[in-house]
Amino acid sequence: MFAALARALFGTSNERSLKAYQRRVPEINALEPAIQALDDAALAAKTVEFRQRLEAGETQDKLLPEAFAVCREASRRVLGMRHFDVQLIGGMVLHAGRIAEMRTGEGKTLVATLAVYLSALAGKGVHVVTVNDYLARRDAEEMSQLYGFLGLTTGVIVPNMMDDDRRAAYAADITYGTNNEFGFDYLRDNMKYTLAEMVQRPFYHAIVDEVDSILIDEARTPLIISGPAEDSSDLYRSVDEAVARLVREEGVYEKDEKLRTVILTEIGSETIEEILREAGVLHEGGLYDVHNIAVMHHVQQSLRAHTLFQRDVDYIVRGGKVIIIDEFTGRMMDGRRYSEGLHQALEAKEHVEIQPENQTLASITFQNYFRLYPKLSGMTGTAMTEADEFAEIYNLDVVEIPTNLPVQRKDGDDAVYITAKEKFEAVADLIQEIGRTGQPILVGTTSIEKSELLSSLLTSRGVKHSVLNARLHEMESQIIAQAGAPGAITIATNMAGRGTDIKLGGNAEMLIRQQLEAIEEEAAKEAAVLELREEIARNHHEVKELGGLFVIGTERHESRRIDNQLRGRSGRQGDPGASRFFLSLEDDLMRIYGGERMASLWTKMGVKEGEAIIHPWLNKGLANAQKKVEARNFDMRKNVLKYDDVMNDQRKEVYAQRREYMAMDDVSGIIQELREQAIEEAVHARIPEKAFAEAWESAELEEDLFRLLNLRLPVQDWASEDGMDAEMVIQRAEEAAAQAQAARAANIGPDIMRHIEKQVLLTTFDGVWKEHLHALDQLRQGIGLRAYGQRDPLNEYKQEAFQLFNVMLDDMRNRVTVTMSRLQVMHEPPPVLAEDVAAATPRGELSFAGASFGAESPYATISGPPGFERVTPAELPGGVPLTPVTGTLPGATTEAELHGMMAETPRNAPCPCGSGKKFKHCHGRLA
Structure with a gap:
């Protein structure tokens, strides 16, 4: 009651937001005469002026009216399209970091240019995210004319591009691409080995087209880069x-x-x-x-x-x-x-x-990827039904923008039948009835199977039609181009031309592109274009007189948005239109959510075969069922995200640390720090605090330090010295290890050693992170069972994930230390390895513990810690030849001896390979 009274007095939050934006529209319009008076060069020069003012401290909000006025005038001159006032409001909503809900056909692509232009003035890069590659290419191609006129650069990211091309596209002021391409580039960048190899710049502003599809529907599946298992x-x-x-x-x-x-x-x-x-x-x-x-x-x-x-x-x-x-x-x-x-x-x-099967090397959810952008906004025709999720997950408000012209579409009540057979027969009857008039029809189905069932039914009745589904997706643009023409009957599976308008009479631009491909002479092209435009204008008038596009839905989807998207194909830009949904008690939504109750109700009412129930109450009941399903799905997505947030916190730490390593020219200090920490841990594990020498595990410590440092240190002799304690043992071990490392560096050469140290650090980090991701996956799969023990699975997951993260860091420290302690110089390459190495790895690449180097050189191998493999060698960056190096396993000089040692190793003893792990967790792991 009080909420209704407040709305009556102050308006809804949406109305209040609109009023605030509407107040700025006259200010933009007032600038139009002065902006129109500028010649092309002066208009383009405004971009330089705006950038200078931003550098001088002026804000983008202050620049907004002028920037919008300039962008609108440039669009009128270059594209022949002038932004409506409601499109200016949409641009302001996007600039504010919110979601603009605008009906189909209201020109969202043009709306985006306003916010894109204003944000791009900062020179930090604006990402425009689309649902598929076709739209990314199309929008980039069309809108780059506008941006280029104003002095801005445009790039587009598509599959199978080389890194250099991707880097150039990201360096542009505006970059178009799909959510998958942007996300995978982020993951790949965080697997590179130098900052120069990375393609993306720091994130700034992302504008997401079809934001509900990308941030909600596609966000159910994370992006994963994996390797073979x-x-x-x-x-x-x-x-x-x-x-x-x-x-x-x-x-x-x-x-x-x-x-x-x-x-x-x-x-x-x-x-x-x-x-x-x-x-x-x-x-x-x-x-x-x-x-x-x-x-x-x-x-x-x-x-x-x-x-x-x-x-x-x-x-x-x-x-x-x-x-x-x-x-x-x-x-x-x-x-x-x-x-x-x-x-x-x-x-x-x-x-x-x-x-x-694949093993995860890197992964991220779309929720966590898009939350990396300091500024995020989006646009779609259907976002209000998911407003709560946008607010809670992405901190995005939804603003419903009014249409430029009043909506004239007539939405009929749902017709509900007992069986699916009766429903499809009724749909076919209606298609035949409407089809005789020549009014175009769009029929939405929920699966390929049902689209083909309806298609065969129409074919048996001699009704000419087109089918658009995942089997025939290549023909999408051709079918959609004609879907609004007189007499067109189109069956579409949950697609209904997303991203492509169904225009009454036919889509002139798409039809022109299709027909001009076969014409070579310019004069013939001009004549064909003129003829096509005249034909489409006649068809447009004819279809309007017939009542516009008639949309028929053959089933209700779990999500109201999908139904609204189908309906939204009709009645665009004030055009007439109609829509109606046909359902049956055998439909999934009806059957799963209350089908038995409704079936008994139908029986009591005496509904006969072939009869339908049509009543507004049914619509309301179905909408409520859909709301419940949407709420349940939201809860499921939110629960999954809570678990992923735990991994995301760790991912941020790992990627930030990794970039820090990449930015450093010399990581020897990091290597030394890790070595010292590993020595400290090893010593304190064998020498209890304030214990007498008799209580020391001196022999065991000698072996531990040998495995760790590849040095035989006289710990048992040290233990007999007066005044010796754990700290003195640590100091002597660190001094010995530092001397050995300095000797190795002197033999290998400081430049090469610096490079090797960096590669070892990064590749080891990648290795332990990959194993950590696998451990988290395993933990996540069984954590739900903790609820049976009256424990909160999420809290348990957080605690154990944190412990695993610490284990990962310990493992990394030991692996780096073990690896660096086993680097040795060899004057000749191992003769046995040349043939099998050459066969196994393409010449010209050197994989050093999983990292690629470059060019050619004598063969090299590093063995010992897990993860090292035989490789073809290379020249290091800058033309420095790589000295062949090898490592030896502690206590074993041949493979046969190593196998012998492993056969005798107790499962809880350290693994002979020198990894620092227990045998049962390393080479003794059960298959």
Whole structure:
């Protein structure tokens, strides 16, 4: 009551925001005559003037009216488009770091130019983020004309670009690209070995187009850079065959479609164990025994693949590959893969080649990536329904911008049928009825399967139509270009031309581009363009008279935004239009959320086959069901993000530390500090505080220091000296290690040693970080079980993740120390290694513990600590030849001796390889 009274007196928060922006519009308009009076050169010179004023201390907010007026006039001259007043408001919303919700067809691409231009004046780089590569290229190409006229540079990031080209694109004032390209470049940059190799500049301002799709829908899947793990394709196939037999049985699993989960019943567990034993997969014990945990994981993923994921709904098979279909846009997500072995399980199910599993090398969620930008804003036609999530996760407010012209679309009430068959028959009847008039129709479906079902139904009735889905996505632009023409009937799977307007009469620009490709003569081109424009103008008038585009939805989506996006294709820029949704009790939303109650209600009401219920109350009930689903999905995303935030804090620390190392010319001080810390830890582990020499573990300490420093130090002799304590042992060990390191540096050469030290530091850091990510993944998978012990899984995860992070730092310190203590100069290359090294690695690259150097040189090898491998050698940067180096394992001079030592090593003893780890955690690890 009080909220309603406050809204009546003061208006909603959206109305108050709009009033504040509207007050600045007259100020911009008042500048128009003076700006129009400038010639092209004077107008372009305004950019230089604005930049000078910013450097002198003037703020962007103060510059806004003039900058917007200049941008609008430049757009009028270059693009032939003048910003409407509501578009000026949209630009102000973007500049303020908020989300502008503007209906389809209101010109969001043009709106963005205002905020982009103003932000780009700072010279720090503005990123314009789009949902696909086509839109990135298109918008960059069109809008670069405007920005170029005003003296600004534009770049675009697309897949498969070389680093030099990417660096140049990021160096531009404005950079267009997709969320995937920007995110992966960030991860790749943090795996480089010099600052000069990095492509991105420090982040400044990102403007996200279709912000709901990118920051909410796509944000469910993190970006991951991974490397190959062990091949287990045979196990996936064997388990798939077993699960395929299992799911034919009754009562073997329980499925929850609301939560998208499936679990084996007790009968199911016993049955699958029998099948796996017959197949020779399960050798001993039960499925849930610790040593069979990997098999259990494969079974669970295969069960999900068979029961929760449908071909042509969740994925398609094309070219021998399983390709994910985006649930919200219907587009194929080539290159994206489900994690944790689920994608391999789907490949086994579909009997295509099983790609090897991957181990995570770097990852980030879109939520945490976009929160790296000091300033973030976005635009879309449908954001209000997710306003709470934008505010809580991204600190972004949503402002609903009024349309330039009143909306004339008529939205009909939903028609609900008992069965899907009746529903599709009714849809086909309506399409035929409307189609006879010539009014264009857009039909939205939720899957490829249903689009093809409706298509076959229309074909059987002789109705000419086009189908747009993930199978036919290559034809998207051609189909959408004609979707508003008289008589056009288009079936689209959750796509409905996102990013491309469906214009009444046809899309002139797209049709012109398509038809001019086949014409070579200029005179013929001009005649064709003129003829096309006249035809489209006639068609536009005809379609308006017929009532505009008629949108038919064949199902309600879990998210109201997707339904609104489909409806929004009709009634753009004040055009007439209509929309209506057809549903059945067999639809997923109706079936999962209240289908049984509604079915009994239908029976009581005496609804007969082929009849529909149409009532505004149904619309309201469905909207409430959708709200509940959206709230549940938000809670799930928020919970996932809470866990990822823990990793994100650690990621920030690691990447910041890594960049600091990269920026340093000389890291020898860091290497020394790590060595001293490792020595201190080793000594204090064997010499108790204030203990007499008799209580020292002197012999063990000698071995520990040998493994760590590759030096035989007389600790037992030191222990017999009067007044000797732990601090004196540490001091002597540090002095001995420093002398040995100085001798190595003198032999190798200071320049080469500085380079090697830096590479060892960075590659070791990368190695332990990769292992840490894997450990966090393992921890995350089982942490939910802590709730059964009345403990908060999130708090438990935070504590254990922090402990693992400290373990990672300790591991790094020891590995760096062990590696550097085993560098030696050899005068001749090891003769045995030349052939197999040359065959294994392309000549001209040197991989030093995973880092690439460059050019050619004699062969080199470093062995000892895990992670080192035989490599082809190289010339160091600057043309310095690399001296062949090798390392030796403590106590073992041959591979045979090493194997002998390992065979006799107790599992809790230190590993003979010198890694500093226990044998059971290193070379004695169970496969």
